[in-house]
Amino acid sequence: MATLDLNNISKSFGNTRVLHDIDLAIRDKEFVVFVGPSGCGKSTLLRIIAGLEEASAGKIVIGGTDVSNAHPVDRGISMVFQSYALYPHLTVFENIAFPLRVQKLADADLRTRVGRAAEILQLTDKLDLKPGQLSGGQRQRVAIGRSIVRNPKVFLFDEPLSNLDAALRGDMRVELSQLHRSLDATMVYVTHDQVEAMTMADRIVVLNKGRIEQFGTPMELYHHPATKFVAGFIGQPNMNLLPATVKSVTSSGITAVLPGDAVVTLPVEPGTVRQGDQIEVGIRPEDLVAAKGLRATVQVMERLGGVSITYGVLPGGTRICAALPGDTPVREGDTIDLGVPVDAAHAFDQSGAVLRRRNAPQIAG
Amino acid sequence: MADTVAVPPRQARRKVLPEGVFAWSLVAPAMLFIGIIVAWPLVETFRLSFTDAGLGGETYVGWSNYAELFHSGKFYDIVYRTFYWMFLSVSLKLVMGLIGASLLNAAVPGKALFRVLVMPPWVIPIDFGVIGWKWLYNGYFGFLSGILQRLGIIADPIALLAQKTSAFYAAIVTDVWVGTPMVTLFLLAAMQGVSRDLYEAAWVDGAGRWYRFRRITIPQIMPVIVSMALLSAIWTFNSFEIIWILTEGGPRGATTTLIIDTYKVAISSQRFGEGAARAVVIVGLLTAFSLLYLYFLNKVNKHYGAK
Missing domain, CATH: 3.40.50.300 (P-loop containing nucleotide triphosphate hydrolases)
Structure with a gap:
């Protein structure tokens, strides 16, 4: 060997x-x-x-x-x-x-x-x-x-x-x-x-x-x-990549405006990102929760039993996918609130490189 | 459950021809066609073989044409010569075809050109090609005789088609020349159908060129080799124009195969009855040969895992 x-x-x-x-x-x-x-x-x-x-x-x-x-x-x-x-x-x-x-x-x-x-x-x-x-x-x-x-x-x-x-x-x-x-x-x-x-x-x-x-x-x-x-590429369903504008860069991270004017502060190292820059915020479907944040109109629900893969659009037309609990009482055409867990979110600069996360979880295995 | 389902009423009401009549009417044109161009001549040949048909009419003579045939030593010589002709020529065509196909299948620059260059013997009208060979073999101005003389191998001009042995083998060479391109191209097509992965897998395992040819190429194309051998055998057995143009079956019968003999008796001598008997014998021999062959082909296909 x-x-x-x-x-x-x-x-x-x-x-x-x-x-x-x-x-x-x-x-x-x-x-x-x-x-x-x-x-x-x-x-x-x-x-x-x-x-x-x-x-x-x-x-x-x-x-x-x-x-x-x-x-x-x-x-x-x-x-x-x-x-x-x-x-x-x-x-x-x-x-x-x-x-x-x-x-x-x-x-x-x-x-x-x-x-x-x-x-x-x-x-x-x-x-x-x-x-x-x-x-x-x-x-x-x-x-x-x-x-x-x-x-x-x-x-x-x-x-x-x-x-x-x-x-x-x-x-x-x-x-x-x-x-x-x-x-x-x-x-x-x-x-x-x-x-x-x-x-x-x-x-x-x-x-x-x-x-x-x-x-x-x-x-x-x-x-x-x-x-x-x-x-x-990694993760199923694919990670949502949402366009965002940097509102401010502070010691606690980057504050960005997401589609639908939702404002989040992501605890990441800003690197070369400056106020006013365009970045992309990556959120895995399984990290999205039913809470105030993004407002999406549901287009398709795939009920797999344990989870319901929910496909919707945000204001401005950006598509979003969320893996919600199986029995979530939502139907196609409904408007739902999706909360962004800031610790689980990723941010990518314009070159596509990631901005290092400060509160990333311990890696198993 | 299934047998309780009734015929849908709509279909039952529709007025149609009885199924049998409809089926036969579909098959009828083809049957008529086959009947006229295949079956009738065959039956007629069979009938003629029991007559002494010639230019002056015909009378029924029973088995006497056959009896005469089977009691003449010359006939057995001809049958033996025909099979010898067939086996030698087909073997050479297959060996040359296999070598040619392997060379054409090799990844060499300009292989497309070579693939075209092998085709002329097959593509040009057979008589032109064979007349060309006749010139090559000629004793007075023949190219081959000239070369042999120049090289000092022979002292005097040699007419290859004028001597029994050399005429037979000269005819074989020409027959192989005409028949090889088709075998080559069929084998080439078969070789190209062999999955590249098999060769790569064998290569990764360390199998050399010859080993891959022996244990992958040959088994993979074996069904095609066998089919080509059968087709080629039937065509060679019945090969007429090559021998006829070169030697007309001579000298002194040295190149007379069954088909040449049949032609000479039936057409040249106008003894239709006797000729027909020979034709029936050819049908019998080729049928027996083909059956044996198909049995063999079936075994080969089973052995080499063709579906």
Whole structure:
């Protein structure tokens, strides 16, 4: 098992630069998730680590060895593909055994290793079947089995759950987390799904337009998003970003005017923000409470049972979303008051950088 | 529950043709068409094979055409030669096609141009191409003979089509030349249908080029290889114009396959009855061959996991 360090990785396709100076230090046995919208470069970065793409510049170090120019098989990695990339003409056994056959491993040894992988993944009774006879989740497990038998230093996963239905995806998330614990391996996992990132990662890399926006634990990202992008990307439903004008900057923080002339004083470090500047105030839907503050006209209610996701508009047309208690007696068309809990609110300057919060909660986990 | 549901009254009231009549009237045009252009000639051939039909009319002769055929040693030579011709030519087409498709599938600059360049043998009218080969093989002004002489391999001009063995293999070469491009393109299409992920996965696992070809490409395109082999076999078995233009089945029958023999008897000698008997034998042989083949294809598809 090993650490994985990326130093100044850049990648261009023709004149298009898709990765800009990526620096990343992944610890031994860590489960790191690369997350970001499509086209952010997360899959390219993974393929560069795997050796399927060549970096235009930079260094890849796995377990202290520079593998930047090494063949994939010599890097000590193994990869699980989005499509699973199972060989349809081979049995489950032969699919899992494939890397070992390439290595020309002795038959007895090969059988033990495939058997052990099959046991871990509960595939023992499926070994004689062809991939076509398996369910999506089982195919996924075969693909993982194929990477386990190689005993890699680092496991790479490229959106492995995106071909599964929602229910199965939930199950597989749990299975993958358990697998990570039982294998005690370094894992790098690419997804566009922030729920997968939040639930499985030890630490998350948020990528946007080929740059790292933030690298931190799920709760760090949730409570201390470094940028507006991270704030909007992490958390479900998405954080509300409300335009606001700075009324005054005092020792207790920034006093800002929100849509509908609601005035709040946010306990944040003002940084370079001055009176009269435009900022954005970020409030998570689950932090909004029924209290005096913002007045919103409700447009759509999504009653999920425990919570009611309430979508409305503020005066001036800004949309807002609040996660209210399940039985909130509100209907579409009603006007409601939403209180802004100032300690939970975030403020972003015009560049999108966060203003540090003074009363942020302790981070769990 | 389901059997208590009545037919909706609206549908029952509507006046329609009886279902059977309607169905048959839909199928009728196609059946008529097939009947005229396929079934009738086939039946007629079968009927003729029991007559001594020629230019002077016909009388029923029973099995005598067949008896004559099966008692002549020459006929067995021809059947043997036809299968030998077929297996050799089809094998070469498949091997060359596989090599060609692999080369065209490789990521090299200008591969689109090469893909176009393999097509002429298939695209130009077959007679032009074969006449070209006839010139190459010619003993007086032939290019091949000239080259061999220049290189000092032979002293005197050689007419490749004038000797039994060389004529047969020269015809094979030309047949392979005509038949390879199609095999190549079909195999290329099959290769391009193989998911890139499979190769990448194998590459990450350390599989080399040859290993990937052997354990991924070949199994993945096996159903297409097998189908192409069948089609190519039938076409090669019945390949007429290439041999006819080059040698007319000669010299001394060295390139006479079943189809050439049938043509010579039925058309050149105008012994329609005897020719028809040969045609029926061809149908029988090819049917048996195809059935065997489809059985094999089915097994291959099952083995290689095609749905």
